[in-house]
Amino acid sequence: MLWWRISGRLERAKTLLASMVNGDLTAVNAMITARQLIVDGLHKMRQLAADPALRSSITTDAAVDECLFAPAAVLRKAKTSSEVAGCPFRRGSLFILELGSANKGAANRDLVFLSQSWSHCPAEKWVPALLEGVWTRFSATLHES
Ligand code: HEM
Numbered sequence: 719m720l721w722w723r724i725s726g727r728l729e730r731a732k733t734l735l736a737s738m739v740n741g742d743l744t745a746v747n748a749m750i751t752a753r754q755l756i757v758d759g760l761h762k763m764r765q766l767a768a769d770p771a772l773r774s775s776i777t778t779d780a781a782v783d784e785c786l787f788a789p790a791a792v793l794r795k796a797k798t799s800s801e802v803a804g805c806p807f808r809r810g811s812l813f814i815l816e817l818g819s820a821n822k823g824a825a826n827r828d829l830v831f832l833s834q835s836w837s838h839c840p841a842e843k844w845v846p847a848l849l850e851g852v853w854t855r856f857s858a859t860l861h862e863s
Contacts, residue, residue, distance in 0.1 A: 732746070735749060748839070751789050752839075752841065752845075755787045755788075755789065755845075756845065756848070758787045759785035759787055759845075760785070760852065762784060762785045762787075763781065763784075763785045763849065763852060763853060763856075766781055766784060766785070767853075767856055773857075773860075778850055778853050778854060778857075779850075782846050782849045782850050783827070785849050785853075786827065786830045786845070786846065786849070787818070787821075787830070788817040788818050788820075788821040788829065788830040788831075789817055789818065790817070790818035790819075791814050791815060791816050791817060792814075792815050792817055792832070792837075793813065793814060793815075794815060795811070795812055795813070796808070796811040796813065797809065817829065817830075817832070827842070831845075
């Protein structure tokens with residue numbers, strides 16, 4: 719990391735990433751978070767693959783669902799004062815939606831990518847397709863050997 723900083727690679731990588739989303743910092747932050755979520759998903763997939771009984775019984779879709787991790791939390795700022803479940807809040811209040819824990823348990827891709835929200839993830843199809851591709855290729859190598 720130190721070498722990346724000294725050599726300017728880190729700065730160049732950030733500039734390249736930002737240029738792809740017109741310098742939108744929210745999007746840059748979303749992609750930085752996304753990287754870790756995909757790494758977590760691939761680690762989980764490695765665990766599933768290491769269990770012979772499980773890997774032969776699980777469907778590809780179910781394997782992908784197991785490996786989809788939602789961001790731990792997303793933030794929302796109230797545009798107006800109001801109340802929710804009898805609890806009043808002021809305009810400008812910050813809400814933390816704990817998506818990670820809401821998503822624990824049954825897999826729900828809509829929730830993982832906030833698909834029904836105005837801010838839904840633009841990679842909501844790409845990420846499951848990536849994980850599906852990894853799982854399918856891994857399964858194919860098992861059948862060949
Ligand atoms: C496991 C992988 C991923 C998950 C679970 C995920 C989930 C999400 C969620 C829940 C949001 C909405 C955040 C909010 O409302 O505050 C979001 C936004 C976003 N995601 Fe993803 N994401 C993933 C991968 C990716 C990847 C690979 C990219 C692109 C390289 C990406 C790019 C974005 C961008 C640009 C936004 C901001 C959209 C906007 O503000 O209009 N995501 N993502």
